[in-house]
Amino acid sequence: xxxxxxxxxLQLVPTLFFVSLIIFSLQQLLxxxxxxxxxxxxxxxxxxxxIRRQYRLDQPLYVQYVYWVGGVLxxxxxxxxxxxxxxxxxxxxxxxxxLQLALMAIVISxxxxxxxxxxxxxxxxxxxxxxVNLVALxxxxxxxxxxGIMLIFLFAVYLxxxxxxxxxxxxxxxxxxxxxxxxxxxxxxxSFAAVLMRHTRSAMLQxxxxxxxxxxxxxxxxxxxxxxxxxxxxxxxxxxxxGALELGTLLSGAVLTEQVFSIPGFGKLIVDSVFNRDYAVxxxxxxxxxxxxxxxxxxxxxxxxxxxxxxxx
Amino acid sequence: MPRxxxxxxxxxxxxxxxxxxxxxxxxxxxxxxxxVLDPTLARTYVGRIVFASLCDKLFDIDDGLNIQPQLALxxxxxxxxKTVTIKLRxxxxxxxxxxxxxxxxxxxxxxxxxxxxxxxxxxxxxVDKVEVTDPSTVLLHLKNPFSPLxxxxxxxxxxxxxxxxxxxxxxxxxxxxxxAGPFKFVERVQQDRIVLEKFxxxxxxxxxHVDRVxxxxxxxxxxxxxxxxxxxxxxxxxxxxxxxxxxxADPKLKLATQIEIGYQGLTLNLANGEAGKNGPFGKDPxxxxxxxxxxxxxxxTEVVFNxxxxxxxxxxxxxxAYFQQKFPVPGRDVAKAKKLLAEAGxxxxxxxxxxxxxxxxxxxxxxxxxxxxxxxGFDLKIxxxxxxxxxxxAEQGRFQAYxxxxxxxxxxxxxxxxxFKCNAxxxxxxxxNKDVDQGLDNARQVNKPEERKAIYEKIADxxxxxxxxxxxxxxxxxxxxxxxxxxxxxxxxxxxRFVGVKLKP
Numbered sequence: 082x083x084x085x086x087x088x089x090x091l092q093l094v095p096t097l098f099f100v101s102l103i104i105f106s107l108q109q110l111l112x113x114x115x116x117x118x119x120x121x122x123x124x125x126x127x128x129x130x131x132i133r134r135q136y137r138l139d140q141p142l143y144v145q146y147v148y149w150v151g152g153v154l155x156x157x158x159x160x161x162x163x164x165x166x167x168x169x170x171x172x173x174x175x176x177x178x179x180l181q182l183a184l185m186a187i188v189i190s191x192x193x194x195x196x197x198x199x200x201x202x203x204x205x206x207x208x209x210x211x212x213v214n215l216v217a218l219x220x221x222x223x224x225x226x227x228x229g230i231m232l233i234f235l236f237a238v239y240l241x242x243x244x245x246x247x248x249x250x251x252x253x254x255x256x257x258x259x260x261x262x263x264x265x266x267x268x269x270x271x272s273f274a275a276v277l278m279r280h281t282r283s284a285m286l287q288x289x290x291x292x293x294x295x296x297x298x299x300x301x302x303x304x305x306x307x308x309x310x311x312x313x314x315x316x317x318x319x320x321x322x323x324g325a326l327e328l329g330t331l332l333s334g335a336v337l338t339e340q341v342f343s344i345p346g347f348g349k350l351i352v353d354s355v356f357n358r359d360y361a362v363x364x365x366x367x368x369x370x371x372x373x374x375x376x377x378x379x380x381x382x383x384x385x386x387x388x389x390x391x392x393x394x
Numbered sequence: 395m396p397r398x399x400x401x402x403x404x405x406x407x408x409x410x411x412x413x414x415x416x417x418x419x420x421x422x423x424x425x426x427x428x429x430v431l432d433p434t435l436a437r438t439y440v441g442r443i444v445f446a447s448l449c450d451k452l453f454d455i456d457d458g459l460n461i462q463p464q465l466a467l468x469x470x471x472x473x474x475x476k477t478v479t480i481k482l483r484x485x486x487x488x489x490x491x492x493x494x495x496x497x498x499x500x501x502x503x504x505x506x507x508x509x510x511x512x513x514x515x516x517x518x519x520x521v522d523k524v525e526v527t528d529p530s531t532v533l534l535h536l537k538n539p540f541s542p543l544x545x546x547x548x549x550x551x552x553x554x555x556x557x558x559x560x561x562x563x564x565x566x567x568x569x570x571x572x573x574a575g576p577f578k579f580v581e582r583v584q585q586d587r588i589v590l591e592k593f594x595x596x597x598x599x600x601x602x603h604v605d606r607v608x609x610x611x612x613x614x615x616x617x618x619x620x621x622x623x624x625x626x627x628x629x630x631x632x633x634x635x636x637x638x639x640x641x642x643a644d645p646k647l648k649l650a651t652q653i654e655i656g657y658q659g660l661t662l663n664l665a666n667g668e669a670g671k672n673g674p675f676g677k678d679p680x681x682x683x684x685x686x687x688x689x690x691x692x693x694x695t696e697v698v699f700n701x702x703x704x705x706x707x708x709x710x711x712x713x714x715a716y717f718q719q720k721f722p723v724p725g726r727d728v729a730k731a732k733k734l735l736a737e738a739g740x741x742x743x744x745x746x747x748x749x750x751x752x753x754x755x756x757x758x759x760x761x762x763x764x765x766x767x768x769x770x771g772f773d774l775k776i777x778x779x780x781x782x783x784x785x786x787x788a789e790q791g792r793f794q795a796y797x798x799x800x801x802x803x804x805x806x807x808x809x810x811x812x813x814f815k816c817n818a819x820x821x822x823x824x825x826x827n828k829d830v831d832q833g834l835d836n837a838r839q840v841n842k843p844e845e846r847k848a849i850y851e852k853i854a855d856x857x858x859x860x861x862x863x864x865x866x867x868x869x870x871x872x873x874x875x876x877x878x879x880x881x882x883x884x885x886x887x888x889x890x891r892f893v894g895v896k897l898k899p
Contacts, residue, residue, distance in 0.1 A: 117789060118782035122801060123437040124789075124819050125516040135511055164584060165430045165568050171584060230616055237624040245621040246612060248586055343612045345586035353427060353585065358782050 085386060089379055100371045101153070104364055105146050115358035119162050136162055136361075149364060158368070159361035161354075168365035171350060176369075178248060179346035182269065182339075183331035185262055187324055189270030190277055195320060197274070198281025202289060203308055213278065220275030229268045229341035236264060246343040265342040269335050273327050280323060284316035291315075329377055333370040418897045419606040420879070422890065423618040423630035427585045427611035432568030433553035434505055434512045439801045439888070440611075442550065443631060446889040447590055447607055449573035450597075451552035452480060452499070453544060455885060458715070459655070459804050461544050465494060465554055465574060465597075471841060475539025480547075482530045486597045488556035489578035496526040501557040503534075509565070517551040520838075539839040541846065545805035576602045576893050585611060603896045622647065622874055628897060629875035629882070631890060634755075635702040641874045650873040650884035653704050653711050656802025657809070659865040660685075660763070660795050665824040667791025674744045675794065675823075679860040681744065684734035685795075686864045688770035689763055690726035695867050698758045703867045708854060709800075709809040711868040713886075716806040716847055718854045731770035742771035749793040751781045759866075760797050788822040796822065799869075804887065806850060807838060814857055823862025830856050 116132040117124060133139040137148060152159055158168035201213040237245035243260050251258040288294060289312050297307045336348035343349075347366060354362035428441035433449055436442075452466040461469075468481045486494040503524045506514035520540035525533040536543070546552065559572035571579050576598065577590035588609040592602055610627070612618040615634050621627040623644060633641060641647050662682055663670035674681045691705035707723045710716045735742060746767075750760040757778060764774040774795065779787060788796050800820075803809055811834050812818045816826035830853050837849040857863075871888040878898040885891070 113780075113782040113786040114789070117785050119437070120513070121437050121785075122439075123513040123516075124785075125513075126819055128511065128513055128515060131511050163429050165432070165435070165566065166584065174584060230614075230620075233617060233620045237626065238620050241624060245624045245626045246617050247610060247621075247626065341614055341617055343586075343610065343614075343617065345583060349585050356780070356782060 086383070089382060093375065093379070096375060097372065100375070101150055101368060102146075104367045104371070105142075105149065108360060108363055109142060111355070111358065113358055115162065115360055118356075118358035132162075149361075153368065158365035161359050161362045163354075163357050163359045163362075168361050171362060172365060172369055175345060175347050175350050175366075177250070178344060179332060179335075179348070181251065181258075182262055182266055182335065182344060182346060183328055185266035186269035186273070186331055186335075187328050189266055190274040190327070191320075191324060192274075193270065194274035194277025195281050195317070198278040198320075199285055199308065199313055199316075201278065201282045202285030205286065217275040217278045220271050220278075223272070225268050225272065225335075226337050226341060228271065229265070229338060232264050232268065233341070246341070248342075248344045248346075261342075262344070265335075265338050265344055268338050268341075269331065277320060277323065281316060281320050284319055285312055288312040288316040325377075325381070329374055332373060416899055417605045418603070418899070419608060420604045420629065420892060420895070420897055421627045422607060422609045423621055423627045424609050424611045425615070425618070425632040426613060428588070428609075430568035431571045431579070431582070431588070432565075433550045433555065433571075433573075434509050434514055435565075435568060436550060437513045442887075443889050444588055444590075444609055445550065445553060445573075445575075446891050447577045448571060448575045448579060449553040449555070450575045451548055451550075452482075452554065453548040453552055455548055455804055455887065457885060459886060461548055464548075465499075465552075466547075469544055471539075475541075475839060475841065476536045478534040478536065478543060480532045480534065482532065483597060484530050486574055487595045488559070488574045489572045489593055490556050490558055491595070492556055492558050494554055494556075494574045495529045496532045497529070498557050499532045499554055500524045500526050501560060502554045503551075505555070505560060506551055511565075514551045517546045517549075539841075541838055541841045542805040542807040545803065545808070548804055577607050580606075598893060601894050602892070603894075604892055607892060619874070622876065625876070627876075628879055629873060629890065631873055631888070633872040633874045635699040635870060635872065637874075638700065638702055638872065646877055648875055648877050648879070648882075650875065650882055652871045652884045652886045652888070653713050654802055654869045654871050654888060655711070655714075655804065655809075655886050656800045657706055657709060657711070657865050657868050658759075658797075658799035659863045661788070661793075661798055661823050662862050662864065663791060663794050663796075663823050664862050665826070666822060669747060669794050670791050670824060673794040674740055674746060675862075677740070678738040680734040680738040681740055682864070683859065684731040684738070684770060685767060685772060686724070687727045687731035687734065688767045688772065689864070689866065690766055691723060691866055693726070694759060694762050694766075697762050698755065699867075699869075702870050702872075704870070705866070706868045707858065707865050709813070709863075709865060710806050714806070715843065716850060718847075718851050720851060721854055721858055726766070728770050735771050743768070743773035744771060745773045746775065747777060747794040748774040748797070749777050749779050749784055749787060749795070750797045751784050752778050753781075756797050763797075763866075791822070791824070793822075802887070806846070807834075810834065810850070810853070810857075811838070813863060814853070814861065821862070825857070825860070825862040827856055827860070830861075 116129045116138060119132060120129055137145055160167055197213050201210045204210045233245050236243040243264060247261055249257045249261050294307060294312050297311045333347060336352050339346045339348040351366050424440050426440040428444050429436055429438045433445060450465050452464060454462045454464040456462050465483055465486060466480045467483050470479045482496060488494055506512055507518045507521060520536045520538055520543060522535045522537045527533055554574060556572040559567060563570060576593060576596045578593045580589040580591050582588045590607045592605050596602060612621060618630045619633060619637055622630045641649055662675040663673055664676040665671055670676050695701055695703040695705055704711055705723050706712060708717055750756050760776050764776055767774050787793055800809060812820040814825060814830050815834055816831055833849050833853045837846050840846055871884060873884050875882055880896045881894050
């Protein structure tokens with residue numbers, strides 16, 4: 082086990098090196114001059130020159146890369162050109178916001194998607210099944226942007242139940258936090274719930290026609306028990322994997338939803354930084370996101386080994 | 395006796411529960427997230443909106459763009475125009491309790507003039523040195539006479555910062571700004587909120603009736619308006635012209651508008667790079683005049699902006715004292731446009747690479763211009779480009795026409811010098827004329843408005859015929875606010891000021 086862990090950890094070194102190289106190189110493909118983007122209306126040549134010097138934009142690319150990687154290795158992700166804040170501070174500010182939103186979205190999508198999928202499979206080819214499928218199709222095809230704005234108008238402007246946008250942390254005011262995040266979490270969860278519903282339905286249909294379900298029914302078990310204890314438990318395995326993958330995607334920020342609801346998360350940070358050519362922030366956030374993915378992948382591998390002893394050899 | 399004690403206790407309780415004046419918090423929706431809150435390093439328009447509550451300047455403006463005292467009480471320029479004496483308001487304190495005096499003014503101006511990466515350096519380039527004669531008097535010694543200086547000091551270059559905070563925070567001042575404005579800094583969560591609270595020792599504190607101001611950046615204009623309608627915000631800036639009808643129809647909302655001090659226009663490439671040298675506009679000024687004659691400014695503003703924007707043809711709006719009546723906004727004349735193209739001897743359709751920043755308003759306006767120009771013999775090929783990229787393309791001369799505007803400055807020099815002067819930083823079309831250059835320099839050296847206007851008239855005569863910018867319209871500064879907000883008044887610079895404003899519960 083230790084050998085396995087050691088090997089995997091060693092593999093991380095070149096992977097992260099390549100990731101950093103790709104992030105840095107891809108960013109150079111962005112058209113536009115960061116100093117000019119930063120100056121905006123105030124583009125005086127002498128000031129632009131100073132900005133380029135200050136942020137080493139006048140240095141060859143490999144020098145810039147070495148400085149960046151050197152900083153990263155010593156725990157310094159650099160400083161935002163636009164905001165003068167350390168990138169690490171920005172990331173630590175934004176990550177909990179994105180995490181909260183992602184977890185809420187996953188919970189919402191699991192609650193809706195799995196229950197709808199199970200009902201649809203149990204009531205196969207009935208009006209209930211058709212209705213659930215129709216709603217799922219609507220969920221998949223509705224653009225988040227549009228749904229977000231509609232929900233804001235319904236719940237904030239007309240009904241006045243929820244704030245229109247913004248974010249409050251759960252430790253600041255729990256209920257207000259829930260109120261500010263429920264709509265964006267629903268919008269995010271909605272489309273994924275539809276995907277989950279389709280997967281759950283097909284997995285459930287497969288499970289329901291399997292031998293062990295037939296045996297359970299033959300033993301005289303109540304249908305409720307057959308569905309919930311036998312069929313659903315087995316059908317859920319791929320669904321959980323799907324949920325974990327989606328969580329990874331959500332953690333890298335939900336750009337449009339964060340924009341519509343003015344949620345100060347990763348997505349909004351990275352979009353603003355790309356538009357402002359705030360290279361240090363783009364590099365920092367992308368590196369952290371990529372590393373999170375790699376780390377989650379490693380944890381999943383370790384978990385498999387624990388679950389399946391055959392893999393240890 | 396016990397009964398008396400009970401009565402006393404009850405009276406005490408009643409007194410304790412008597413209504414205490416509730417804290418008033420004014421919530422403001424911004425169209426963007428401001429950049430760093432350091433007046434020396436800041437460069438965005440939206441940042442100036444926050445500064446208007448946070449950092450007082452030496453001077454401010456009024457409705458007619460006239461200079462008004464703020465931290466300074468008066469100014470006087472010497473006969474030779476090379477020394478400006480500024481008398482300061484006395485007894486003013488910074489948010490950290492230290493005194494705002496002549497030494498602080500000198501410290502701030504010198505920081506603006508010399509700090510690495512300072513965007514104020516070009517604005518104060520005429521200042522040679524700053525001298526303190528007594529605690530409430532500052533002398534600015536200039537390299538040359540420079541009439542727009544006081545207008546510069548009515549913007550970020552005139553913001554005075556606490557010397558103690560400058561010394562302690564250095565280039566991190568913007569993370570915890572300490573100035574002498576009506577509200578002091580409390581906290582900032584990037585992209586979420588900027589919180590300010592009333593500064594009790596403000597020199598004009600008796601006119602500050604709001605306890606806290608919270609600025610929230612909400613990029614989507616629809617969502618910004620929804621927040622205002624739902625009561626989550628009390629004021630929003632840059633509402634869309636197309637939303638005006640909806641705002642007017644809502645009895646809970648009020649509007650405050652002004653025509654902007656900036657403009658929107660077409661920058662034409664006359665000689666910048668290959669696209670300019672080989673393009674249609676550098677060859678003959680009549681091609682430029684033909685394009686201008688093909689555009690119906692009134693129809694453009696009516697179609698795209700519900701007629702709310704003001705058609706214009708100069709670098710200042712028709713409402714400005716510096717607008718040259720001799721050159722009124724021309725109407726559309728397709729026959730004239732065709733005639734001019736024929737006289738210029740160019741083959742039609744004249745193909746033009748038309749760069750348009752990627753936002754809905756610009757795209758719509760560009761499409762209308764394209765359709766109008768087509769009738770006169772132009773083929774404007776719209777190239778929608780992301781904003782930061784378009785800046786770079788313009789700088790490199792990779793365009794023939796560029797749809798771009800300018801947020802505007804108080805003094806007409808700020809809307810003209812850097813765009814017309816040969817090799818000036820914003821002169822992307824590379825227009826260059828020695829007489830215009832001389833005129834621009836002359837206008838900086840005289841102080842009397844009528845003399846300056848006469849100089850600008852000569853410049854306009856040249857620039858409006860041969861220059862690289864076709865001015866199209868001036869946007870409306872649209873501020874929408876809740877009817878609970880009383881006493882709000884909008885100035886043409888588009889900034890929001892909360893001194894004198896009351897918020898009803």
